[in-house]
Amino acid sequence: MFKRLIIATCLVAALPAIATAQCRIAVAGTACVAIPQPLTPKPGPVEIGQTLERGQYSMLMNARYYGLPTVSDGWVYMRIEDEIYRVDWLSHKVLERVTHMASRNW
Template structure:
């Protein structure tokens, strides 16, 4: 199943898209003219450019065996706003997703994907 998310970005204070050379957007593909000649996405009737992004599902789902031999343990979960471990499970990070994994079976117990974890690789 493909998931799509729409992100609306206002490119200038006047509500109209900026020219590419004047664009300060971190997402350079959002820079372009009002006709949509440069950049990706579409311009809506308010002058905002709408970008459609494909969101990839996590590599492992609840119940899958996680490759604990190949990944590093997340050592300080409280740094990311996650509760500490109780000894029966541990956290592993991969591609911006944190997996809570059972110690004995290496099965995924929980998949955590939010603003706290997106930087983790």
């Protein structure tokens, strides 16, 4: 038993470092593929500080379902295309882009 443990330890130490590198699943005979990411983020459909036209976009009603903090202090979440923005309710001014804060079910 002890002899098998020593042999297994020696085999693990002898593996190349690349096998345990950046792959999530390192299986013998496979290679990792890196998906290139754009250097500049894609611009959103609206800009921060822009005033939205009333009735143009829909309000996101169930923020907790999407993992977002609850609405407070006079602002709401608005869905604009496939993005979520925090918008002042009275002036309809865009305050912040919060899509990155939403959970996976968005």
